[in-house]
Amino acid sequence: xxxxxxxxxxxxxxxxxxxxxxxxxxxxxxxxxxxxxxxxxxxxxxxxxxxxxxxxxxxxxxxxxxxxxxxxxxxxxxxxxxxxxxxxxxxxxxxxxxxxxxxxxxxxxxxxxxxxxxxxxxxxxxxxxxxxxxxxxxxxxxxxxxxxxxxxxxxxxxxxxxxxxxxxxxxxxxxxxxxxxxxxxxxxxxxxxxxxxxxxxxxxxxxxxxxxxxxxxxxxxxxxxxxxxxxxxxxxxxxxxxxxxxxxxxxxxxxxxxxxxxxxxxxxxxxxxxxxxxxxxxxxxxxxxxxxxxxxxxxxxxxxxxxxxxxxxxxxxxxxxxxxxxxxxxxxxxxxxxxxxxxxxxxxxxxxxxxxxxxxxxxxxxxxxxxxxxxxxxxxxxxxxxxxxxxxxxxxxxxxxxxxxxxxxxxxxxxxxxxxxxxxxxxxxxxxxxxxxxxxxxxxxxxxxxxxxxxxxxxxxxxxxxxxxxxxxxxxxxxxxxxxxxxxxxxxxxxxxxxxxxxxxxxxxxxxxxxxxxxxxxxxxxxxxxxxxxxxxxxxxxxxxxxxxxxxxxxxxxxxxxxxxxxxxxxxxxxxxxxxxxxxxxxxxxxxxxxxxxxxxxxxxxxxxxxxxxxxxxxxxxxxxxxxxxxxxxxxxxxxxxxxxxxxxxxxxxxxxxxxxxxxxxxxxxxxxxxxxxxxxxxxxxxxxxxxxxxxxxxxxxxxxxxxxxxxxxxxxxxxxxxxxxxxxxxxxxxxxxxxxxxxxxxxxxxxxxxx
Numbered sequence: 001x002x003x004x005x006x007x008x009x010x011x012x013x014x015x016x017x018x019x020x021x022x023x024x025x026x027x028x029x030x031x032x033x034x035x036x037x038x039x040x041x042x043x044x045x046x047x048x049x050x051x052x053x054x055x056x057x058x059x060x061x062x063x064x065x066x067x068x069x070x071x072x073x074x075x076x077x078x079x080x081x082x083x084x085x086x087x088x089x090x091x092x093x094x095x096x097x098x099x100x101x102x103x104x105x106x107x108x109x110x111x112x113x114x115x116x117x118x119x120x121x122x123x124x125x126x127x128x129x130x131x132x133x134x135x136x137x138x139x140x141x142x143x144x145x146x147x148x149x150x151x152x153x154x155x156x157x158x159x160x161x162x163x164x165x166x167x168x169x170x171x172x173x174x175x176x177x178x179x180x181x182x183x184x185x186x187x188x189x190x191x192x193x194x195x196x197x198x199x200x201x202x203x204x205x206x207x208x209x210x211x212x213x214x215x216x217x218x219x220x221x222x223x224x225x226x227x228x229x230x231x232x233x234x235x236x237x238x239x240x241x242x243x244x245x246x247x248x249x250x251x252x253x254x255x256x257x258x259x260x261x262x263x264x265x266x267x268x269x270x271x272x273x274x275x276x277x278x279x280x281x282x283x284x285x286x287x288x289x290x291x292x293x294x295x296x297x298x299x300x301x302x303x304x305x306x307x308x309x310x311x312x313x314x315x316x317x318x319x320x321x322x323x324x325x326x327x328x329x330x331x332x333x334x335x336x337x338x339x340x341x342x343x344x345x346x347x348x349x350x351x352x353x354x355x356x357x358x359x360x361x362x363x364x365x366x367x368x369x370x371x372x373x374x375x376x377x378x379x380x381x382x383x384x385x386x387x388x389x390x391x392x393x394x395x396x397x398x399x400x401x402x403x404x405x406x407x408x409x410x411x412x413x414x415x416x417x418x419x420x421x422x423x424x425x426x427x428x429x430x431x432x433x434x435x436x437x438x439x440x441x442x443x444x445x446x447x448x449x450x451x452x453x454x455x456x457x458x459x460x461x462x463x464x465x466x467x468x469x470x471x472x473x474x475x476x477x478x479x480x481x482x483x484x485x486x487x488x489x490x491x492x493x494x495x496x497x498x499x500x501x502x503x504x505x506x507x508x509x510x511x512x513x514x515x516x517x518x519x520x521x522x523x524x525x526x527x528x529x530x531x532x533x534x535x536x537x538x539x540x541x542x543x544x545x546x547x548x549x550x551x552x553x554x555x556x557x558x559x560x561x562x563x564x565x566x567x568x569x570x571x572x573x574x575x576x577x578x579x580x581x582x583x584x585x586x587x588x589x590x591x592x593x594x595x596x597x598x599x600x601x602x603x604x605x606x607x608x609x610x611x612x613x614x615x616x617x618x619x620x621x622x623x624x625x626x627x628x629x630x631x632x633x634x635x636x637x638x639x640x641x642x643x644x645x646x647x648x649x650x651x652x653x654x655x656x657x658x659x660x661x662x663x664x665x666x667x668x669x670x671x672x673x674x675x676x677x678x679x680x681x682x683x684x685x686x687x688x689x690x691x692x693x694x695x696x697x698x699x700x701x702x703x704x705x706x707x708x709x710x711x712x713x714x715x716x717x718x719x720x721x722x723x724x725x726x727x728x729x730x731x732x733x734x735x736x737x738x739x740x741x742x743x744x745x746x747x748x749x750x751x752x753x754x755x756x
Contacts, residue, residue: 043147046138047380048690049076051698052726053137053144055083055101055159056176057387059394060415060472061241062313063701063727064099070699078103078146078157079113079131080120085205086417086701086727087239097238100199100293101311102267105132105180106274107151107192114148114157115178115196118267126268140363141386153186161387162355163362165440168410172333172395175247175312175348177355180300187305193255194307195270197295199263200287202246202313204228205238213283213294215258219346222258223249224294225314229284234320234473239421241473244315248294249345250308255299263291270297310349314341318396319413319423321450322469322477323403324457333395336407369438373737374673374682377690381670382435382738384693385731388701389435392417392729395446399453411453412446415472417727422468423475424450427486427542428729430493431667433500434739435732441504445514448497450475455521463528465490486544488536491525492558496625498522499565502572503629504746515573526566526582533559534589535596535611545705545723546660551611553597554622557634560589561625564633590633598638606645607638609658617645618658621671628674628740630747636677643681646672650684651708653692663714663723666692666704667733674736682737700726 051069053076056062064083067073074081085097103115112132113119120129132150139145144159160177164170180194200211203226213226225245232242250256259266259276260283269276276297285292298307317329338344348355366386370379398409414429416422429447436444450469459479460466464487469475502515515522536559538550564586571579596611609616620642626634646655654664655672666689673685688708695711705725707714715722744750 043076043134044136045076046136047376047383048694049137049696050139050384050693051696051703052701053078053139054161054387054701055144056161056178056311057391057701058161058176059174059313059391060417061244061315062174062176062311063391063417064101064311065701065727067699069696073696073699076137077134078115078137079134080117082116085238085240097205099201100197100263100291101202102195102197102293102295103157103178103180104195104267104270105150105155105192106195106270107153108190109274110151111271111274112150114146114150114155125264126271139383140359141366141383142359142363151190153183153190153192155180155182155186160356160359161391162359163386163390163439164355164358165390165436165443168395168442168446169334169337170351171390173312173344173348174314174332174334174394175310175345177352178309178311179352179356180298180307182300182305184302184305187300188302191274192300193270193274193297194300195267195276195295195297196248196309197263197266197293198224198226198246198248198311199291199293200226200246202226202311204242204287205236205240206242207287209237209242209287211285211287211292213260213292215260215280215294216342217252217258218342220252221249221310221342221346221349222252222256222296223247223342223345224258224260225341226292226294233317236421236472239417241313241315244313245341247310247312247314247341247345248296249310249349250296250298251349253298253304255301257297258295259297260292260294263293266293266295270295275299308349308352310345312345312348314344318394319473319475321399321411321475322454322457322459322479323399324459325403327474327476328399328403328405330396330398330405330411333397333410336397369738369741373741374686377683378686378737380693381686381689381734384702385734386435388727389432389729389732392432392727393443393447398449403457410446411449412443413450413473413475414447414729416468417729419725419728421472422484423470423472425468426451426465426490426493427467430497430542431671431730432732433497434735437500437504437739437742438735441501444497445501448494448501451494452518452521456518462487463524464488465494465525484540484544486540486542488529488533488539488555488559489541491529492533492555492562492622493542495522495525495529495562495565495569496558496629499569499629500743502569504743512573515569519569519573519575522566522569523578526563529559529562530582530585533563534592543657543665546657549610551596553593553607553609553611554618554620556589556593556597557620557622558625560586560593560633561622561629561631563589564631565625565629568629568631586631586633594635594638598641604645604648605641607642609660616659617649619646619655619664619668619672621668621675623675624671624736624740628736628743630743630749639675640677642672643676643678647681647684650688652688653695653706653711654688654708655685656708661714661720662707662709663705663720664708665730666702666706667730667736670734670736674740700724702726702731704728704730 102118132148136147210229227245257276261281393414398406467483567582609618676682
């Protein structure tokens with residue numbers, strides 16, 4: 001998961017001169033106003049101010065966020081700072097990951113900035129910066145909503161990245177919305193127009209790339225499309241796709257005008273006239289040569305007090321998949337319904353009313369369910385995690401039995417964002433799975449499909465599952481067996497997830513043939529765990545940033561859970577002899593594990609980190625599998641002992657992962673919370689996680705690895721070494737409490753068998 005090179009980076013978010021310094025004075029409604037001065041009506045942030053605010057977050061390559069925390073963050077103000085692609089900016093990186101996305105509103109002849117820094121940018125020559133006064137910010141599972149006042153007019157900017165887990169084609173659409181909604185009464189009494197543009201930074205991570213662009217109108221919409229002139233298919237630069245097109249689109253209603261050109265010319269035209277003049281610049285030059293931007297101006301009227309824009313990144317094909325016959329390019333799933341990108345964009349643009357209503361219902365359900373399970377703090381965690389988790393994987397067409405593209409089939413491919421870009425990493429799919437179990441378990445089956453297809457190809461030679469399939473978007477496999485070695489980890493993960501499929505998904509569809517199809521593969525992995533799982537040799541676990549270790553107690557728990565899961569799978573398809581055998585093995589291993597793993601320190605009984613180290617301890621997050629799958633392998637007293645131990649080890653912002661360091665992982669904290677024996681133990685983890693977010697020390701999308709004493713990235717405060725895990729799929733693990741509730745329902749288990 002973590003390449004050695006990453007350990008050498010001294011990673012820092014650098015808020016460049018293009019962002020507004022904290023001391024800069026800006027203006028709103030013709031009055032002096034500093035947005036960072038609490039005495040001037042600072043905005044409210046609900047449910048909290050996250051370390052980075054999701055704007056357009058829909059895929060690994062459409063991942064625009066507004067950093068808020070740390071010394072250089074925006075502090076939650078949409079105006080005055082540029083959006084960024086997800087990576088942390090580190091010294092020597094090829095670019096600062098800025099995504100220029102500007103928003104202006106003109107009210108009765110005066111123009112105000114509300115998105116990005118088109119006026120307050122130190123490089124701007126467009127006159128004094130007037131900035132709309134932000135009055136509030138709120139996020140839900142799918143939306144980030146900013147409220148403003150300017151020129152006696154109130155309006156909202158809503159960023160909606162749809163999550164439609166039960167409509168796979170719509171989920172596969174690589175687009176997001178920006179909606180500007182003006183108070184209808186104000187639209188009657190004021191002359192108002194809005195403007196937005198994007199730059200070529202959305203089309204390539206290479207600042208030296210030659211760009212080309214087009215403007216197309218059809219089906220009632222206008223579409224700007226910008227791309228590299230030389231397409232580098234299946235290639236990245238600075239974590240962005242170097243093939244495909246960035247798009248900005250809107251409905252072509254009366255008084256909507258499109259334009260492209262040099263940045264100050266285009267924005268200056270809107271500032272002066274309140275509308276663009278319809279001119280388009282020559283469609284070829286470098287990104288930084290008279291920076292070209294691509295925008296729309298829209299007049300707001302009493303009958304149409306809103307303007308809705310579509311932003312996205314369209315690629316053809318999506319991924320490069322390994323087969324015995326060679327690499328097969330797979331297309332995005334949306335192409336099975338829409339033959340042209342224009343058709344998909346038009347559908348998406350005109351679907352906004354429906355999508356907005358559905359998003360509101362989805363948001364309400366997530367919030368209500370999370371509050372019921374563990375209160376407002378838990379709701380704040382899972383809502384912030386939703387878009388991030390869903391934007392880390394993409395849905396494509398599948399592969400036929402003769403190794404060709406299957407237009408009727410479906411696969412899902414995950415990118416291990418930030419840690420090293422691996423593709424379909426099993427031990428990253430694993431912590432993602434709770435959000436999928438909660439929303440639609442089909443998605444977990446689709447993420448496992450590429451792993452199983454590759455396994456059945458016979459190309460991978462090892463006894464255990466492959467760690468990953470390559471580096472995104474190239475699933476090249478490891479035909480020499482030389483992938484990152486996590487044999488016990490990945491075998492346990494696969495059997496855990498497969499049992500969930502049989503329990504929650506295939507049980508509902510009575511699809512026993514799916515288990516039968518893969519049964520011999522599952523059985524071979526279980527045999528490996530039986531041989532090597534109870535006493536794991538020195539090896540990596542999923543927490544590979546901590547290095548190798550022998551006799552890991554938590555890793556042995558995963559092996560035992562995997563063997564127990566296989567017992568249930570075998571019984572489910574009538575293989576009773578196998579089922580009885582594997583259950584007996586798992587129960588015997590629990591007894592041996594207890595003797596090897598448990599110790600007592602200061603009168604408190606707890607699990608060691610490793611069998612041989614009596615002075616060690618660790619977070620036993622893999623115990624969650626015993627609860628989730630209702631295996632009842634481990635004694636209830638173990639859960640109680642661990643809950644008490646964690647409470648005594650808690651730091652200011654969390655419970656450390658183990659006795660070696662003060663860092664922790666957010667996903668494993670919630671796994672441990674879901675294994676707690678009472679409400680107090682559960683809320684310990686949840687509340688400390690919220691304290692971590694509220695501390696405001698980090699400045700990137702929900703980092704899942706942090707120091708429990710400082711609430712900062714490892715290495716930022718001189719502790720440990722620099723590791724920056726951001727925007728990763730693993731935040732799906734924050735749904736562990738909701739996943740447990742769903743699994744309990746499938747198992748016929750009461751909501752909390754431990755009581756409390």
